[in-house]
Amino acid sequence: MSKSRARQEALLYHAKPKPGKIEVVPTKKYTTQRDLALAYSPGVAEPCLEIEKDKKNAYKYTSKGNLVAVISNGTAVLGLGNIGPEASKPVMEGKGLLFKIFADIDVFDIEVDATDVDKFVETVKAIAPTFGGINLEDIKAPEAFEIERRLKEELDIPVMHDDQHGTAIISAAALKNAVEITGKDISKVQIVVNGAGAAAISCSKLYLAIGAKKENLVMCDSKGVIRKDRDNLTSEKTEFATDKDVTSLEDAVKDADVFIGLSIADVLTPKMLLSMNDTPIVFAMANPNPEIDYNLAIKTRKDVIMATGRSDHPNQVNNVLGFPFIFRGALDVRATKINEEMKIAAVHAIADLAKFPVPEQVNLVYDEKNLSFGEDYIIPKPFDPRLIYTVPPAVAKAAMESGVATEPIENWEKYGDELMERLGTGNKIIRMLHNRAKSDPKRIVFAEADHLDVLKAAQIVHDEGIGIPILLGNREIILELMEEIDFTGDVEIIDPKTREQKERRDCYAKKYWKTRQRKGIKLLDAQKLMRERNYFSAMMVNQGDSDALLTGYSRNYASVVKPMLELIGMDMGVTRVAATNLMLTKRGPMFLADTTINIDPTAKDLAKITQLTGMLAKMFGITPNIAMLSFSNFGASDNENAKKIREAVKLVHKQYPGVIIDGEIQADFALNSALLKKEFPFSKLVDKKANVLIFPNLDAANISYKMMKELYGAESIGPIMLGLKKPAHIVQLGSSVDEMVNMAAIAVVDAQNKSKKK
Numbered sequence: 131m132s133k134s135r136a137r138q139e140a141l142l143y144h145a146k147p148k149p150g151k152i153e154v155v156p157t158k159k160y161t162t163q164r165d166l167a168l169a170y171s172p173g174v175a176e177p178c179l180e181i182e183k184d185k186k187n188a189y190k191y192t193s194k195g196n197l198v199a200v201i202s203n204g205t206a207v208l209g210l211g212n213i214g215p216e217a218s219k220p221v222m223e224g225k226g227l228l229f230k231i232f233a234d235i236d237v238f239d240i241e242v243d244a245t246d247v248d249k250f251v252e253t254v255k256a257i258a259p260t261f262g263g264i265n266l267e268d269i270k271a272p273e274a275f276e277i278e279r280r281l282k283e284e285l286d287i288p289v290m291h292d293d294q295h296g297t298a299i300i301s302a303a304a305l306k307n308a309v310e311i312t313g314k315d316i317s318k319v320q321i322v323v324n325g326a327g328a329a330a331i332s333c334s335k336l337y338l339a340i341g342a343k344k345e346n347l348v349m350c351d352s353k354g355v356i357r358k359d360r361d362n363l364t365s366e367k368t369e370f371a372t373d374k375d376v377t378s379l380e381d382a383v384k385d386a387d388v389f390i391g392l393s394i395a396d397v398l399t400p401k402m403l404l405s406m407n408d409t410p411i412v413f414a415m416a417n418p419n420p421e422i423d424y425n426l427a428i429k430t431r432k433d434v435i436m437a438t439g440r441s442d443h444p445n446q447v448n449n450v451l452g453f454p455f456i457f458r459g460a461l462d463v464r465a466t467k468i469n470e471e472m473k474i475a476a477v478h479a480i481a482d483l484a485k486f487p488v489p490e491q492v493n494l495v496y497d498e499k500n501l502s503f504g505e506d507y508i509i510p511k512p513f514d515p516r517l518i519y520t521v522p523p524a525v526a527k528a529a530m531e532s533g534v535a536t537e538p539i540e541n542w543e544k545y546g547d548e549l550m551e552r553l554g555t556g557n558k559i560i561r562m563l564h565n566r567a568k569s570d571p572k573r574i575v576f577a578e579a580d581h582l583d584v585l586k587a588a589q590i591v592h593d594e595g596i597g598i599p600i601l602l603g604n605r606e607i608i609l610e611l612m613e614e615i616d617f618t619g620d621v622e623i624i625d626p627k628t629r630e631q632k633e634r635r636d637c638y639a640k641k642y643w644k645t646r647q648r649k650g651i652k653l654l655d656a657q658k659l660m661r662e663r664n665y666f667s668a669m670m671v672n673q674g675d676s677d678a679l680l681t682g683y684s685r686n687y688a689s690v691v692k693p694m695l696e697l698i699g700m701d702m703g704v705t706r707v708a709a710t711n712l713m714l715t716k717r718g719p720m721f722l723a724d725t726t727i728n729i730d731p732t733a734k735d736l737a738k739i740t741q742l743t744g745m746l747a748k749m750f751g752i753t754p755n756i757a758m759l760s761f762s763n764f765g766a767s768d769n770e771n772a773k774k775i776r777e778a779v780k781l782v783h784k785q786y787p788g789v790i791i792d793g794e795i796q797a798d799f800a801l802n803s804a805l806l807k808k809e810f811p812f813s814k815l816v817d818k819k820a821n822v823l824i825f826p827n828l829d830a831a832n833i834s835y836k837m838m839k840e841l842y843g844a845e846s847i848g849p850i851m852l853g854l855k856k857p858a859h860i861v862q863l864g865s866s867v868d869e870m871v872n873m874a875a876i877a878v879v880d881a882q883n884k885s886k887k888k
């Protein structure tokens with residue numbers, strides 16, 4: 131994109147549809163006179179009086195505990211310099227947006243017209259009672275050091291200057307990993323830090339804390355190398371003054387291993403980069419324009435590990451990865467400070483996370499095929515959903531251990547769930563599912579492992595311990611793809627068509643033929659069928675050679691369901707298989723059935739589908755509240771379709787007493803408790819949140835779940851097969867990797883349950 135177009139786009143983004151990037155949204159009801167009497171006078175006086183008695187009650191009755199002030203005086207805005215408080219506001223609103231989307235922290239951005247340290251400190255102190263924490267931003271050095279020191283001393287809420295410590299934490303994590311990738315030793319690498327301001331000084335201090343050596347570090351400011359023989363150095367600069375015989379950046383970078391840029395744009399030339407040691411590490415972090423352009427750097431040297439502060443290149447080393455999560459952890463234990471222990475804990479949590487397999491949704495957001503730890507992926511990406519449940523707990527734990535937490539966390543599992551919920555309920559249920567699978571991983575055959583995305587899913591299942599994959603398909607293709615995605619696990623690969631598998635194929639064929647010989651199948655037909663992956667894999671499950679099966683990525687539904695029905699068969703007491711989709715909606719998880727198999731189920735079929743879906747909800751730890759949907763409400767119509775649902779409800783009551791179920795009921799009454807209570811107060815679903823919706827036929831169910839997906843962006847897991855004797859699951863044609871991993875986790879949990887039942 132041209133520079134002028136990018137400029138126009140940025141201005142338009144900020145101006146339309148309404149100016150700015152944030153707004154205030156009420157969190158309580160405000161529709162009636164009664165609501166207003168509670169929200170404001172007279173009701174509001176009650177919490178005021180409680181807080182007057184004990185200031186801590188502000189955390190109980192106001193938003194203080196989740197509210198952070200992002201405060202600047204506009205003296206060092208990004209790398210744009212001293213542009214003043216008003217001009218800093220877009221950046222501060224931007225930080226507010228990032229706090230909210232990544233860590234669910236609310237922010238007031240405050241731009242203060244005060245460059246004098248005393249005036250600034252007094253202003254912040256005076257407004258501090260409003261907030262649970264203070265994030266200082268874009269305040270220039272050396273004033274930033276004193277401002278932060280004094281506010282930390284004088285306030286009892288966490289105060290952090292983001293440009294100092296947020297940047298230090300992220301760049302230290304990135305440095306630790308980059309050095310590891312080069313195979314060098316952090317205590318030996320020669321580091322040049324260009325810039326000696328708020329960010330540079332604090333980053334350098336943290337590098338020393340993680341093992342770098344001061345004698346190996348040279349710092350430069352706008353006047354060149356900070357040497358011991360220079361006059362009028364601030365105390366912070368003096369701490370990093372060198373006695374090496376170098377005066378300019380050009381001298382300093384010669385043979386250096388690491389360049390850290392926290393200064394201004396375009397000061398590192400290709401010539402300087404070429405003079406650095408082998409596999410140089412360059413973090414050009416000035417914003418928006420780095421010390422050397424990303425493309426120029428990688429064109430200049432192939433062996434460079436290159437990072438910038440920008441999001442449009444690999445390796446974004448930017449404090450956005452830190453401040454949301456550091457404050458989240460600090461607020462959640464009501465820490466009085468953000469101390470060294472908490473910062474170091476964050477460094478390690480972030481650095482370590484980069485070494486785990488990357489969730490597919492991150493690949494999708496960044497339009498990457500296969501991000502994995504290495505030169506182009508040294509730290510996690512900001513949109514990585516694992517950051518929220520990895521970094522805050524590490525920070526919170528460190529706060530507790532170092533004695534600055536006033537509300538320690540007791541139940542870490544519950545805390546983990548709460549963090550997940552901050553990103554939406556879907557994440558929680560998926561994590562619960564994965565955790566259950568991991569507690570007792572089972573063998574799962576991936577019938578289409580010679581497809582890249584299926585193999586990627588198998589890799590995640592393997593690496594995360596969700597299950598033990600068996601890879602079925604063309605061996606050569608599988609091995610080639612495994613190399614491509616760096617899948618190094620010790621996994622079984624089976625190519626059903628090969629000579630090697632002949633004995634097993636013949637054995638499976640004989641078994642199959644015995645069950646089907648009176649249904650027109652000849653032994654030769656059976657032998658041929660066993661060369662087909664879906665028959666072979668279903669037989670593996672039938673014979674106990676695998677605990678579960680996952681297929682359907684590349685074939686249509688009918689062709690994969692047939693072998694399952696023939697070779698695995700239905701569970702005891704089941705006369706029809708069915709399928710449910712678990713929809714992760716804003717209102718919570720909802721199970722919809724039957725979404726893919728039974729076109730026009732009878733009342734008896736519906737009763738069975740209901741029972742199976744209810745059991746599935748329980749498998750997810752959810753108590754089913756079942757609504758049997760119709761166009762009619764509780765006997766209002768005598769149409770056959772409405773009668774069928776009434777009959778099904780009766781059957782469920784009779785056959786499965788104790789189940790919370792009602793119908794026939796229209797969808798709006800099932801989903802709107804107030805409406806239901808008003809019109810049908812007798813309903814068993816009054817005051818219960820309906821979470822299982824049984825549809826009268828396939829049209830209704832299939833159309834509904836697809837509309838929810840497309841119109842409202844509800845995530846869907848499934849269709850989940852119900853009623854088979856052994857675990858076999860079908861993914862949707864062309865499913866995403868994440869969807870397949872989730873289905874694999876379901877198959878594993880299904881196998882766990884079935885083995886318990888035996």
Ligand SMILES: NC(=O)C1=CN([C@@H]2O[C@H](COP(=O)(O)OP(=O)(O)OC[C@H]3O[C@@H](n4cnc5c(N)ncnc54)[C@H](OP(=O)(O)O)[C@@H]3O)[C@@H](O)[C@H]2O)C=CC1
Pocket residue numbers: 205206207208209210268269270271274292293294297324325326327328329330350351352353354391392393394397415416417418438439447448449450
């Ligand atoms: N990627 C990230 O996450 C972050 C990036 N940054 C970037 O770091 C830069 C500095 O920010 P911050 O520390 O807050 O600002 P400060 O104003 O505190 O510091 C700026 C520093 O840059 C130095 N400088 C200016 N010109 C040159 C030059 N030509 N050569 C060497 N040094 C020079 C100044 O030198 P002197 O002391 O002589 O004036 C000063 O030490 C900005 O570009 C900012 O965008 C900052 C925070 C986070």
Ligand SMILES: CC(=O)C(=O)O
Pocket residue numbers: 207208209268292293416417439448449450
């Ligand atoms: C990222 C940031 O905080 C800065 O460049 O100032």
Ligand SMILES: [Mg+2]
Pocket residue numbers: 208267268292293
């Ligand atoms: Mg900043």
